[in-house]
Structure formats: structure tokens, C-alpha cells
Amino acid sequence: MKVWAVANQKGGVAKTTTVITLAGHLAAKGLRCLLLDLDPHGSLTSYFKQDPDSLEKSAYNLFQMHQLYSNNQIKELILHSEVEGIDFIPASISMATLDRQLGSQEGKGLVIKKTVDLLADEYDYVLIDCPPVLGVLMVNALAACTHVLVPVQTEFLALKGLERMHNTLNMIVKARQHGVSFTIIPVMFDRRTRASIDSLRALREKYGTELWSGVIPVDTGFRMASQKGLPLSTCSRSSRGSKAYAELLDSLINPNRQPDLKLVTNE
Template sequence: MITWTVANQKGGVGKTTTTVALGGLATEQGKRVLLVDMDPHGSLTCYFRLNPENIEASVFTLFEQRSQLSEALVGQILTPTPYANLCLLPASMALATLERKAIGDGMGLVLLNTLAQIKDSFDLVIIDCPPQLGVLMINALAACNQLLIPVQTEFLALKGLDRMLHTLTMLGKSRKQELKYCVVPTMFDRRTQASVSSLRTLRNDYSNVVWPGKIPVDTKLRDASKAGVPPNLFDPEGRAMEAYKSLYKYMQE
């Protein structure tokens, strides 16, 4: 089982869209895919028409019962989606309370230990993170083999990237092992100088870690989210999906 985390300490950069798009593409290859929503806002959960405000069994349950983690417990929380080979560990708004409760042994490894219970059930896990550093993001980073950092091609998003890379440096020192990561330019609009300039800065300043492609602005991604359909099924030949296909292939190289 391979695990990817999608994270950035800035919101609105395309994390949830990237999670669903890559997960959908993986299912096309027959892979059994699990999407994990670690964000109290529950954007990924809402994508599949679940309500984080009243959901009973969620990722929060795993933290509550972390001393009793088992395959059976995780199985009670796993939620099938309407799409073949695509499953979800949903979020609830209760996750927002974890930061003040995050005291005690093993709080940073709950997700890693959870995935160990179901390692034979899935081929690929993709984790969607909240846009701030805390126990939820730490869990997601500790559990993954590789990190994707979506970065909107605009100036303020580049500042957010600096914070994220600083976090990775600190995490690497504590883990005594660097986490492999890839910066993914998103929401690129070739019609605006700001977007073109930001992409150029990304390429110049972070050339060794930036994916060679870019995800363009595409209203079909928003329409897919509104319909609750993975983008690869909603608009399989669209320009954004062509870019995500390239990214998915790159991540497997």
C-alpha cells in the first residue's frame, strides 16, 4: 500500500480537487483507493455528499479510540462512495477540537497506526489535509510515503510554500529522515501576468522539487465538485484532467 498526502499551510490551493482527481485516476487502473479527510471543514467529505456536521463515525473516532485500533473498528468508519474501488474515511467537525485534546502518547501516529490495520485492503491511500500545522497535519505527514504540495500560481501562495517547506525541514530533523515531496502548480491562468510570473518564480526558485507540468484553471473541476463526481468521470478529456493524468504518471515514476 502506497500513501500520498496532499498538504499546504495555505487554503484554497486545490488540495481536495487534487485528492479526488488522482484517486479517481487510480481507480481507472483497477487500484483500490482510500481517500482520507483530515480537515475539520470536511471538504472531501462534502464532495461525496456527506455532512461533517452530523456524521457519527469519522476520523475523529480513530483518535478517540486510538488505544483500541483494530481492523474491525476502521471497517466501521470506512464509507463506500458511489464509485467502484473508491472508499472514504470521512471527517467530522469534531476534529476541530483535537488540538486542545492532543495530549498523550501516540497522538501523532494515529493515522499511521490506522492504515496499518487495513494495509492489505487498499493499493493507494490519499490524505487531504487541513491548511494549518497541527496534530492532524502531523498525522498525515507521518503516515505518507510521498507528499504533494499544491501551490496556486499567485504571489501569496508562494509565501505559503515557504512556510510549508520550513515545516518539512523541522519534521525531517525529528524523523531523522527526509520526506519526499513534489510541488504542484495549480490554478494556472496563462491569460494573467500574475499567474505567469508566479509559475516562473516557482520554476526558478524550486526547480528541483516542482512538477514539470501545471494544473490549469478549469471550470469543469468546479462543476465536477458541485455534481459530486470525480473529475476523471465528469470531464475525462478536459484540459485539467489531461494535466492530472500527467501528474499521476509522474508520481509513479
């Protein structure tokens, strides 16, 4: 089982969109995906038409099980999306209190790791949607994952935020017994704007091989897909945004097949 955490301490950089669109492509390949909504705001949960303010059970419950829980207990938290092959554990607003509640409780950083370990036979991929803050939820995601995806907007202010995320990742990598690899993904790329082109160049100069060599273009289809509650890859497979995420997935699954830099375009 592969576990990918999608994380960036900056808000609104397409973390949730990345989780959902990649899941759509994975499910289309017949792979079983579990999405974990670890953001107390519950955007992923709302995307799939559930209300994070009124759910009785959510990822919050995982942090309340003090014993080593069984996978049957975890399965009670899993909901099915409308898309065959995509299940999810929703978030609830109560998760915002976890940092304060758990204090220095032992093992609080490994709750999600234990959860995914118990589900190893049930899913091919677990994709974790992280909140935009470094707290117990993000620490759990980074301890549980086999790879981190860091979406970053192609604009200069986002580069500063990326530096912060990069430092966080380096810190976590040092704390883990086994390192963790990560891929930075340039998103919301608009080739008509100087800012997009210049910031992409700056990203390439600074991050080199840690950066995916493709780009996710601006595509209004993402907003429409979110209104329908479906991944863009499910409702508009041939759209530019969907194709770009298919390319991204391809290079994550086959790291030797990076798209040619010259092909970087949002046409």
C-alpha cells in the first residue's frame, strides 16, 4: 500500500483538489483508494457532500481510541463516495481541538500510521489531505506517509511559503527512522502571465529534482467538478486539468517517466 500525504502550510494551494483528482485517476485504473480528511475545515468531506459540522463519526474518533484498535473499529468511520473505488474518512470541526486536547500524550503522532497499517490489505492507496498548519494532524500525516506531495502555486508569494514547508519536511525527515521522499507540484499555472512563468523558473532553479517537471494549469473545470462532488477526472476526463493530473500520476508511479520540460504548457 502506498500512502501519500498532500501538504503545504499555505492555504488554498490545491491540496484537496490534488487528493481528489489523483484519487479519480487511481480509481479509474481499478485501484482502491482511501482518502483521509485531516483538515478540521473538512473541505474534502464537504466536497463529497457530507457536513463536517454535523457528522457523528470522523477521523477525530481515531484519536480517541487509546488502545490499539482493530480494523473493524476503523471501518466504522469509512464512508463510500459516489465514485467506485474511492472511500474516505471524513473530518469534523472537533479535530481543531486535538492539539490542545492531546497535549504531550505519548504516541499522539503515530495514530494515523497505526490506522493505515491496519488497513494495508484493504486499499492500494491512502491519500491524506492535510490542514495548512503544522500541528498534530500534519505531524501524523507526515509520520504515516511513504511520499509527500507539496502543491505550490506558481506565484512569488507562494515561494516563501514553500521555503517554510521545505524546512518542516527536512525536520520531519530527520526525525523519522526512514527518510521520506517528496515531490513539489507547480499548480494553477497560467502561461499567459509573467508571474507564473517567472515563478516556475525560480522553482526549477531552486528545487531541481524535487520538483515535478510538469505543471497543473489553471482550469475552471476544477470548480465545476467540486460543485458536482466528483473528481474532475471522472466528470471531464479530457480537460486540461484532468490530463495534467494523469501525467503527474504517471510520473509518481513511474519516477523515470518525467514529462519533457519543453512540454510544459497549459494548452
